[in-house]
Amino acid sequence: MEVNLTLLVGCAVMSGCGVYLLLERSLTRVLVGLVVLSNGVNLAFLAASGPAGDSPFWGSAEPEDMSDPLPQALVLTAIVITLGTIAFLLALAHRSWQLHGHDDVQDDVEDAAIRKLALDDATSDSFGLSTEGQEQDDPVEDRQ
């Protein structure tokens, strides 16, 4: 099967950019990353469908000259699903902004606990049960 190099390169670049953005803290950037990534994946489907041909309507062309309609149907489904997901994530980002004033993806509870343990160990030899220094452990503030 002949593979269209342009589509493949486009798919690779978009997926790469998407993954880079996914690793960001802000949910909005994660969202943009997902949009770019999903479009890259859709290009992969187009590459998988082989060379473009005539429109696949009965009687309009010879079956050998038609392009494969199935991957296009799959891509359409994937686009619709991604649209829904993106809309939901947007709502989540908005809600997060309402609640916290930012849309950063927050730390895992377990990570925060482990970090707290590490911080407390670093400040004292035997872990004291003092309450000092607990307030500044908010992961969001630490990062900035």
Added chain:
Amino acid sequence: MTSLVPLPVILPLLGTGATLMLFRFPRAQRIVSALVLTAVVVVAAVLLVSVDRDGTQVVWLGGWEGLGIALVADRLAVLMLLVSAVVTLAVLLYSIGQGITGDERETPVSIYHPTFLTLVAGVSNAFLAGDLFNLFVSFEMLLFSSYVLLTLGGTAARVRAGTIYVVVNVVSSMLFLIALATTYAAVGTLNLAQVAERLDGLPPSVALMIQLLLLVTFAIKAAVFPLSLWLPDSYPTAPAPVTAVFAGLLTKVGVYAIIRTQTLLFPDSPLSTLLMVAALLTMVIGILGAIAQSDIKRMLSFTLVSHIGYMIFGVGLATEAGTGGAVFYVAHHITIQTALFLVVGLIERRAGSTALLRLGGLARLSPLLGVLFFVPAMNLAGIPPMSGFLGKVDLFQAGVAQGSPLALVLVAGGTLTSLLTLYAVAKTWALAFWRSPQQAHDMARLLVGHGEEDRREQDEQAVPAMVEHRGHVHVGSVAFGAADLDEARQVADADAPDRDLHQLIEAGALPDRLPLLMVLPTAGLVLASLAITVVAGPLVGYTDRAAADLTDRDSYVGAVMDGVPR
């Protein structure tokens, strides 16, 4: 009988529409959902009997044989359908008894029932899918419902957990799409039976790439280590019935997909060693996480991850006995894990919290709750003669029979995990159910240093000695880390609004009884898990036949492609 096959998908979807229209009438919504799920249970039971008697049933939707979407009901699929239908029905009744989330005053919801029914439709569709893309669509159906259910009401904790959950799952869906595009480019079809026929002709490296992509996708959904890290953080914040159905079903759909693709598409897999190592790590690391937890919900989430390892172990063995053991374990584990999470919901309702620091004396407060927790907890740990024990023995026998050194290591690892599970649930039992609320309260005060003066006045036996060691506080045989101190501080501070069980009892602020509609489904599931023990003989026979079907790829391919022009 083939006309019954699409019903487990269609009925819940019709129910979704009906409950959406009835959003102003909560009572009608409840009746419709309960009726729909009861019907699904009946259909699944009839299918189970007929498929076991007559063999695999195939429906080509719209009559497009060989081109359209196939629904395939084989022994594995209908067993999963029946177990999931029973479990979802129990959870639905429980959530009706609870008043859905237990906190509608802050978070009014009319979308619970439609979303729940879509989730059921997605799960059923995933079990019946005879097509990789249909499997993808059903995953999206159930995931999307789960996004909504996980963030019901949009409280801060749920938005935090939901964000991580959504992003992880969307990434895994993207991986799934890439796997689909690769598969389509390689073999020109996505129908499982046709893919199975054509994969043999591919270069091994291409087949390996497709296998790896699919495995990673499903491993994220099934929470196999190291792709399990999202799970323990996202599940516990949801309402109890939602967590229960997620824990019971969603990860098992991933396991089901792994079983299906591994046996059907890649029977001579070069990756079985990888799967076994992943299984070992999942079991051991998961259970070590469970031991470290001081909240029952989080503890159970970690045991969930850990016990996924047993099923992957069975798949990784790549023998008929191993697959049969895995199938039996899936059926057992769906029931038991859901039951446990429902019990935890009851604990939260009755005692106001699930944090071990706040609980004590539950066995005295509510003996029924004690029994309901104890039976599935011991079953989870694999105490003979319960189904957890039988499932593990089944798997270990398969491991020994396969005989490779790695399989023997896994048998040892599985035994260790079983013992550590026993330790984790026994610790929960001792702390939450066995000690008195007074002891729990004193321990919390001791942890933050309030209790020293009380202690001198009291009997030394009543309050165990406290030792500090490397950042942990040991009270008796139990260690608490710095993460628990916030909890203890809230309990010990007399003015704080959060109270522990001791304070709640003193203040007489506890609900005096549990709603019957919450207790009955939970008790029903606990009884169902015991029933699995009673009918273990026939059930193992059934799972062995299912495994024989799975190992014999030709029976699946033959059933699907029967009469299809090639």
